[in-house]
Amino acid sequence: MRKLIDLHLHLDGSVPFTTIKKLMNIHGLPTIDDQILRQKLSVGPDCRDLNEFLEKFAFPVHLMQTAADLQLIVFSLLKNLKKQGLVYVEIRFAPQLHTEQGLTQEEVVRAAIAGLNQFFNWQKDNPTDQPELHANLLLCLMRLKDNYEQNLETVETAKHFLDRGVSGLDLAGAETPAFSISNYASLFSLASRESIPFTIHAGEAMGPESIYQALDLGAKRIGHGIRCVEDKQLVADIIQNRITLECCATSNLNTKAFNQIDHYPVKKLLHQGVNVTLNTDDMTVSNIDLPHEYKLLEDKTGLTSSDEKQLYLNAVNAAFCSEQEKSRLLSLI
Numbered sequence: 001m002r003k004l005i006d007l008h009l010h011l012d013g014s015v016p017f018t019t020i021k022k023l024m025n026i027h028g029l030p031t032i033d034d035q036i037l038r039q040k041l042s043v044g045p046d047c048r049d050l051n052e053f054l055e056k057f058a059f060p061v062h063l064m065q066t067a068a069d070l071q072l073i074v075f076s077l078l079k080n081l082k083k084q085g086l087v088y089v090e091i092r093f094a095p096q097l098h099t100e101q102g103l104t105q106e107e108v109v110r111a112a113i114a115g116l117n118q119f120f121n122w123q124k125d126n127p128t129d130q131p132e133l134h135a136n137l138l139l140c141l142m143r144l145k146d147n148y149e150q151n152l153e154t155v156e157t158a159k160h161f162l163d164r165g166v167s168g169l170d171l172a173g174a175e176t177p178a179f180s181i182s183n184y185a186s187l188f189s190l191a192s193r194e195s196i197p198f199t200i201h202a203g204e205a206m207g208p209e210s211i212y213q214a215l216d217l218g219a220k221r222i223g224h225g226i227r228c229v230e231d232k233q234l235v236a237d238i239i240q241n242r243i244t245l246e247c248c249a250t251s252n253l254n255t256k257a258f259n260q261i262d263h264y265p266v267k268k269l270l271h272q273g274v275n276v277t278l279n280t281d282d283m284t285v286s287n288i289d290l291p292h293e294y295k296l297l298e299d300k301t302g303l304t305s306s307d308e309k310q311l312y313l314n315a316v317n318a319a320f321c322s323e324q325e326k327s328r329l330l331s332l333i
């Protein structure tokens with residue numbers, strides 16, 4: 001089985017379908033026909049843009065408000081990822097979106113870490129020939145109105161759990177001029193002072209200017225960043241500064257950041273020397289998994305096994321994990 005790494009995977013967009021059904025049952029919600037439930041959770045080919053894509057998060061987030069539910073979701077997601085051949089994953093989510101029923105951000109993160117630990121124990125008790133799957137959490141700050149305090153608390157929570165299940169930060173949410181990346185400068189400079197690694201969503205709904213802003217804040221990884229191809233100088237800067245792009249092919253088609261998969265530029269950027277990686281973003285919203293994304297780019301853009309090896313090496317280099325974990329990942333190929 002192919003060994004895979006996913007550095008860009010949202011927990012709320014990737015809750016396994018069967019886990020959603022289980023949680024609906026636990027909470028006594030009325031059963032919904034599978035097909036209708038899938039429409040509630042996943043976008044179709046007629047998805048208009050990032051905003052319509054983000055609407056698909058409302059229902060799962062509603063089911064992610066207790067410690068037990070969060071733990072169950074992380075545990076079942078990791079079991080799924082192991083089946084797909086993943087050997088390392090960074091799972092991201094915004095703790096501030098899971099406090100509706102009174103959990104604090106710290107309790108939210110503690111519950112997700114309990115899910116990680118439950119999986120690691122399960123993995124130990126159920127050994128296979130496959131390499132182990134290791135995982136870290138990234139905490140997302142959100143582009144929302146009037147949530148400076150909540151974002152600050154997320155940075156502090158990441159610091160509290162750093163290297164104990166959490167390995168970095170992100171900035172997520174609707175990419176619009178109203179929520180310019182520069183508005184979050186003080187939070188990311190605090191993260192830098194506290195030595196918390198971070199990535200920033202940019203260059204997806206908005207163009208190259210958003211990537212320049214993320215780089216100005218010191219991001220070494222860009223969530224998506226695919227629209228850098230619109231600016232040659234930016235691509236040159238990205239190569240020179242060894243910035244990693246976390247590309248997500250189907251997600252970018254869903255949100256119309258790209259119109260045609262045949263022109264999806266992962267292979268081109270890779271051959272230009274950009275540190276590109278291939279990831280899923282939101283498995284349930286896009287109705288995909290990582291093996292599907294590799295197959296898609298093989299079929300539509302001629303991605304080769306040597307390209308795939310380079311994508312793996314890029315992911316190891318960029319991962320927010322220990323040197324010991326990087327050595328393990330390198331020893332697997």
Ligand SMILES: [Zn+2]
Nearest residue numbers: 010201223281
């Ligand atoms: Zn994302």
